[in-house]
Amino acid sequence: MVESVFMAELSWPEWEARIQAGAIIFLPLGATEQHGPHLPLNVDVILPTGVAERVARQVGGLVAPTLNYGYKSMPRSGGGQSFPGTASLDAATFSHTIRDVIRDMGLHGARRFVILNGHFENAWPSVEGLDLALRDLRAEGIRDVTAMRLEYWDFVTPATLDRIFPDGFPGTELEHASLIETSLMLLLRPDLVAVEKIPQEGRAQFPPYDIHPPPPGYLRASGVLADARGASAQIGQWLMDDHVRLISAAVREGFQLGG
Ligand code: ZN
Ligand code: MN
Helix, strand or coil, X not given: CCCCCEHHHCCHHHHHHHHHCCCEEEEEECCECCCCXXXXXXXXXXXXXXHHHHHHHHHCEEECCCEXXXXXXXXXXXXXXXXXXXXXXXXXXXXXXXXXXXXXXXXXXXXXXXEEECCHHHHHHHHHHHHHHHHHHHHCCCCCCEEEEEEHHHCCCXXXXXXXXXXXXXXXXXXXXXHHHHHHHHHHCHHHXXXXXXXXXXXXXXXXXXXXXXXXXXXXXXXXXXXXXXXXHHHHHHHHHHHHHHHHHHHHXXXXXXX
């Protein structure tokens, strides 16, 4: 019996046995997106996968292959589509990919899912994919599939944010490639972080609206929206501890698991 928490490393009989024993499927949602000059394009893949792996170990889950592409990057939350290396999906493509994989796993017996998002812009298109999957399954007579859908960064205590941001938290949107993501990468994959290339600039300022296409000068040239200076693996550990503890508790509550 393979003990891996990653479902792609199991054989099909092992997968079936784990599902019949009640395993929850975690589906991390990522992106291939610029993250400034100091971080790789796969930050939004590594971070939700790392969180899902740790939570799945806590609650007896399986981590499905992460979606490595996400919905389009936006100027005020991700830097935007114009940066070389950012490769995104249309909303319909993205939501239909989620629909297809949840439907197929549901047809094969999976009944509980956690969609764990790691890329800001995936939020609503992932709701659409989940809704379509559940509709497909109902059409097949399968009505007992339930799913949680969450953004991992929401699972942090005010005390941790106060410790990390003594001058005030800039907000999740501006955290793109900034202190939080850089610190979590220093925890999980320090080999991929070029600390010496962290931009020496503060928070971006945006009006509370968008213009399409973005006018000249609207995008942050570096692709970093707040300030990553001071990032550390220690900060990453504080965040990861909160994410794993609070998401595990939410999964136990949401699916009424014991323990
Ligand atoms: Zn990111
Ligand atoms: Mn992103």
